[in-house]
Amino acid sequence: MILFDLKCRNDHVFEGWFRDGAAFDEQTSARKIACPICSSRKVAKAVMAPRIGKGPAEAVGEATRKTAVAMRGLAELRRKIEENCDYVGDRFAAEARRIHEGESDRQGIYGEATDEEAGELAEEGVEFARIPWVPRHQG
Ligand SMILES: [Zn+2]
DSSP states (O other): EEEEEETTTTTOOOEEEEEEEHHHHHHHHHHHHOTTTTTOOOOOOOOOOOOOHHHHHHHHHHHHHHHHHHHHHHHHHHHHHHSSSSEETTHHHHHHHHHTTTTOOOOOEEEEOOOOHHHHHHTTTTOOOOOOOOOOOOO
């Protein structure tokens, strides 16, 4: 069965199910199809209105879903870091350097560093990671 959008000579648009394209041709030429509004039997296939395809909508949904998964991952990462690491605020670069030099027993720290500080740490071979800090979930 196929569904056609039909239009009568008075521009009434309606839908009709047909066994196949040939059945549609046969029934229209035999004037067996009547407009449900004005009963006109001069019916033809309507020009299909543009519809939003499944493709783009699905692509957007997929991107949104991936972003959501990434955000959840980052939120989880943030939670783990907050649980297991000491927050050192803007002293991050100095503290990371002390750990690197063996002057501190701290295992893990987190805090803020400027791009310049991060660049210096990288040059000195200090191990650290920069992660996007996502907002905590409310509640
Ligand atoms: Zn009609």
